[in-house]
Amino acid sequence: MRLVPEAVLANNAALFRTIAETPSHADSTRHRVVIVGGGAGGLELATRLGRKFGKRRLSVTLIDRNRTHVWKPLLHEVASGTLNPSNDAVEYIAHASSHHYRYRIGEVVGIDRARRQIFIAPSFDDDGRQIIPPRVLGYDTLVLAVGSVSNDFGTPGAARHAIALDTTGQASRFNKRVIDACLRANAQYEKLSPGQLHCIIVGAGATGVELAAELHKSMREIASHNLDNIDFERLIHITIVEAGPRILPALPEHLARSSARRLVDLGVQIRCGIKVTEVTEDGIKLGEKLFVPAELVVWSAGIKAPDFLKQLDGLDTDPINRLVVDETLRAIGDENVFAIGDCASCVLPGSEDPLPPRAQTAHQQADHMVKVIAARLEGQAAPAFRYRDYGSLVSLADYGTFGSLIGGLKVEGLLARLMYRSLYKMHLKAVHGTFKTTLDTIIGVLSHRTRPRVKLH
Known part of the structure; x- marks a missing residue:
């Protein structure tokens, strides 16, 4: 599916106000949480909220322009052909139905903070035919988890x-x-x-x-x-x-x-x-x-955050488009909008720099947002986010893995390799649960011998 956000739609809130709000998001009996972005942080948050609250207290909706999810830190393996996305991708539609949240394909092009609504551009197929018209979704809590994109700094070509x-x-x-x-x-x-x-x-x-x-x-x-x-x-x-x-x-x-x-x-x-x-x-x-x-x-x-965040109904952004958030991950100037992951600029007390754009940051912030939303349901103050740096690992394919853990402990070799792979397993556990992750791991080991070592088509 080809998504075509038109600039006129992004900049014309009046046009979207003529569109009726999607009925499923007009239900006032449950707190409506809308998560924009199905990357590591957004997908983990939707999954945890769906499991914990989706059957009773929350209406959880995940919006992403793609139909499947592949953990972004592994995209270099997709690029090299050592990882086949067809085997490792999470299909949002199936996953949502199993974990008690809604998935909506689309590209958010604007919001109306006063009305607590988001605007989604129409979706088109590869031949240019419209599949889904422009939509307006209401929210009580909006979480932006749209990640980051490459920053070419305006380099010609x-x-x-x-x-x-x-x-x-x-x-x-x-x-x-x-x-x-x-x-x-x-x-x-x-x-x-x-x-x-x-x-x-x-x-x-x-x-x-x-x-x-x-x-x-x-x-x-x-x-x-x-x-x-x-x-x-x-x-x-x-x-x-x-x-x-x-x-x-x-x-x-x-x-x-x-x-x-x-x-x-x-x-x-x-x-x-x-x-x-x-x-x-x-x-x-x-x-x-x-x-x-x-x-x-x-x-x-x-990297930089997507450009549309610069004009998101007056919310503050930093020089690379990231939404400025406080220590609870709430966007400055709006108590109902939050941001996590690479698109959030979060400077915690005692620090001068924003948190690093790493998978572990998004993972920890997704976990924290569950606590924030639980507090909002009870009418309590949102807790402050506490970040813990567990270190860094670099994997050079089969040629070596190097790491620096808490306290400066250096690791390399097989131990570092196992720790590197465990990061992905932690993500899968958060998304699928322990049983399915274990089962998929066993199947992957068994089927590995029957597949080419590299994707050849």
Whole structure:
């Protein structure tokens, strides 16, 4: 389904006021919680609220523009082909019916805070035919969990020629390009052109660094499937470009050093301290003069919240569009609107910086919002959020995993790998429960031997 939010709808609240509120959201007998965004935080919150209150005290609705959910920290594995989204995606419609909340497909384009209503743009199919008309949903508590998108900082050509990894669709599209690049190179008789089979990853955060390792593994795995007309080991090149002085700038320095050493050992080129000034169809420009040819360019250099938050009926936002919230996660200036995850700018007392945009932040905030909504149901004051940093882990495919835990404890090897995978299992447990997560894990282990090690289509 193709969702087409039209600017005229986003900026014309009067037009939406002529649309009757959806009847299911006009029920005043239950407290209406609307969650916008089905990422890690939004889906976990909808699930927990549905299980705890959905049968009696709450009307819980989750809105997302997609029909399925894949845990965003694993999108680099989708991009490399080592994770097949068809096997690991959560289908919102089925999940909602099993966990006592509603799912509505759509893209929110505005809100009316005075009337406590949200505006949803019409939905269209791939041929441009309207499937669902514009809608207006009422709420008593609105939770925005729309996550973040890549920030190209206005770099010329980045939006057109580089692929971001914000969605499953983008990651799958990049994976197809990787496969096509390998097939094309294997089938041609002439010498490879400059930059062919060269992938440049702009940005050396966790996504970029982990993607580099996964691509090193998966491109060679693809080549091993009878693509023997070309020396892939010699001709596949991966480069990471970072404007800052080192990779993994938001993580402890020892993690960066260990990861950089392992990547260099794999033949990944790392360029730090230089800025991408333009992305073209054939590669990237660095600084004023240097041009690096590349067939594939991934942009993971920074994040921002979606642009529509900047004009959300007067709510305060920070320079990268995140909603400014207080220590209870309530948006400044409205007691009925909250934000969690990457789209929230939360500076807790005693800190100068907002909480980091990590999966563990969204997970903890989703858990906290259950307590906030329970307090609202009882007419009590919302509790303050307390964040606990459990550390950081970086996984370089099969080549090593490094971590820094509470108190600076360093871990690596098998223990770090198991801890890294447990983060995903914790998310699955929150979404599916212990029994289904255990069963799916067993099935996954058994079926792993019957599937290709990398997605090939």
